[in-house]
Amino acid sequence: MPLTELPHLSIVEAASGLRRKEFSPSELTWACLKRIESIDHKLHSFITVTADLALEQAQKAEQELRAGTDKGPLHGIPIALKDLYATKGIRTTCHSAVLQDWEPDHDAETVTKLHEAGTVLLGKLGMHEFAFGGPSVDAPFPAVRNPWNMAHIPGGSSSGSGAALAAALCFGSLGSDTGGSIRTPSSHCGVVGMKPTYGRVSRYGVVPLSWSLDHAGPMARSVEDCAILLQAIAGYDPKDAASANVPVPDFRSELKNGIKGVRVGVPRINWFNENKGTDPETKTIFDNALKTLESLGAIVVEIDGRPFSIARKANQTILTAEAYAYHEKRFQEAPEKFGSSVRRRMLEGAFLSAADYITALRARTVLNEQIRAYFSAVDIFVTPSAPRPPEAFETMDPNEQNLRPSFTNPFNLTGLPAISLPCGLTKDNLPVGLQIAAPPFEEITVLRVAYTYERATEWHTRRPKL
Amino acid sequence: MAKEITLARLQKMVEQSGLKLTDEEVEKLLPGVNRSQNQVLELREVITDSIEPATAFAASRTEKR
Numbered sequence: 001m002p003l004t005e006l007p008h009l010s011i012v013e014a015a016s017g018l019r020r021k022e023f024s025p026s027e028l029t030w031a032c033l034k035r036i037e038s039i040d041h042k043l044h045s046f047i048t049v050t051a052d053l054a055l056e057q058a059q060k061a062e063q064e065l066r067a068g069t070d071k072g073p074l075h076g077i078p079i080a081l082k083d084l085y086a087t088k089g090i091r092t093t094c095h096s097a098v099l100q101d102w103e104p105d106h107d108a109e110t111v112t113k114l115h116e117a118g119t120v121l122l123g124k125l126g127m128h129e130f131a132f133g134g135p136s137v138d139a140p141f142p143a144v145r146n147p148w149n150m151a152h153i154p155g156g157s158s159s160g161s162g163a164a165l166a167a168a169l170c171f172g173s174l175g176s177d178t179g180g181s182i183r184t185p186s187s188h189c190g191v192v193g194m195k196p197t198y199g200r201v202s203r204y205g206v207v208p209l210s211w212s213l214d215h216a217g218p219m220a221r222s223v224e225d226c227a228i229l230l231q232a233i234a235g236y237d238p239k240d241a242a243s244a245n246v247p248v249p250d251f252r253s254e255l256k257n258g259i260k261g262v263r264v265g266v267p268r269i270n271w272f273n274e275n276k277g278t279d280p281e282t283k284t285i286f287d288n289a290l291k292t293l294e295s296l297g298a299i300v301v302e303i304d305g306r307p308f309s310i311a312r313k314a315n316q317t318i319l320t321a322e323a324y325a326y327h328e329k330r331f332q333e334a335p336e337k338f339g340s341s342v343r344r345r346m347l348e349g350a351f352l353s354a355a356d357y358i359t360a361l362r363a364r365t366v367l368n369e370q371i372r373a374y375f376s377a378v379d380i381f382v383t384p385s386a387p388r389p390p391e392a393f394e395t396m397d398p399n400e401q402n403l404r405p406s407f408t409n410p411f412n413l414t415g416l417p418a419i420s421l422p423c424g425l426t427k428d429n430l431p432v433g434l435q436i437a438a439p440p441f442e443e444i445t446v447l448r449v450a451y452t453y454e455r456a457t458e459w460h461t462r463r464p465k466l
Numbered sequence: 467m468a469k470e471i472t473l474a475r476l477q478k479m480v481e482q483s484g485l486k487l488t489d490e491e492v493e494k495l496l497p498g499v500n501r502s503q504n505q506v507l508e509l510r511e512v513i514t515d516s517i518e519p520a521t522a523f524a525a526s527r528t529e530k531r
Binding site: 212310314316317320332335343345347348350351358359360362363365366 | 491495505518521
């Protein structure tokens, strides 16, 4: 295989090739670095490229594998991280002038775990500033572009992760998700991204946006690759106050078990059936995905979407209040350091009262109970991942985005595991994602349904022409 | 419907919050602040007196960072 083809492999394929000695970790890394050099000046997915470190780690992995020390499927695999994961001695900017020169003195727990799994760190990826707002036009680093069409947004806030994966600049990535920030860029860039259950993956060392809604999770080009990354980063961490001390299953163990008889809840009534901001082409693609799930043996059950619809309001209130609380001192001292988009939206949190915040937390209790009650009638929820395909930078209106339904927010509020995977392309050749969510700590179910759908379709094989 | 926050009232709120924002910025903030207030009103509709907030505090956690 020519070295230039290597970055297009999946993690599973690359891991297999490494063990068959078809290529080495250094060659995989070199191929990714060359591709970053030749393409990323158009995409801007990387803020920092750690080329020397990557080549050094690749060489170490090569020696270890040669000596018979095999750390598992991520050993020698080049990855990249959203730039809010603390990396010891490596600039961690959150895509903001506020932290432009910050070099953490510690690694995030997930970074430590990926290091222990033998991954190779290619660098740090662009995002929405502090994981909030929209693409930053006035941040110190350029906004990330969508590899499917550079004039379009890649979605966020884990924009660089989505774009770098779609462009085959890395094999896997970690994003973070407070209202959809893993699933939206995964949908918009035609890759796979998973928000695990709240508490499944440590948030220690991940710069917070909203403590009670933030989730760390994997992004990759296939469901199985996502499962491999999740396996490496999941588990109890006493350093994270929200970490759940629950057993970690083998996330790949049920991938091939099929979905016969799985009850698929579609919360369409009173939510996205009313055409309030949901793109008709997205709906058609979603309906086709449902037909595929039915053809694979699933049973589709229509359910009332009202609790999901209201969940967004609670999510936004909690998120804005917590985000402002985290940044309050910085806003009082130097508001000009924040970009205009994040500044305007985060400042709304300054004017919510303690009673407003508690009201949202009380609504969270009610909506959580209402949404989880559906699990007596269905096994999973399925929705489109985003209400419309990625918009053009030129015509995008962040204020209008607030008025559309959010299919991702309810699963941050409830903490349920949810994935986005490719389920179609629009007539303009832009990706559309399918979201699958399940009961708490049932990532195995999410992955099984996603894997079964993925293997029955060809959408995950489509790649942007660059 | 919430009583709408006026520009004059928001300017006072900004002063009290310790923020230093330009008049133009305060004006731009106004629609979002009113939207947030209306959202909270809608959320009040779904709760009853017996509902407690979903907080994450657990007294049993003793390990330190």
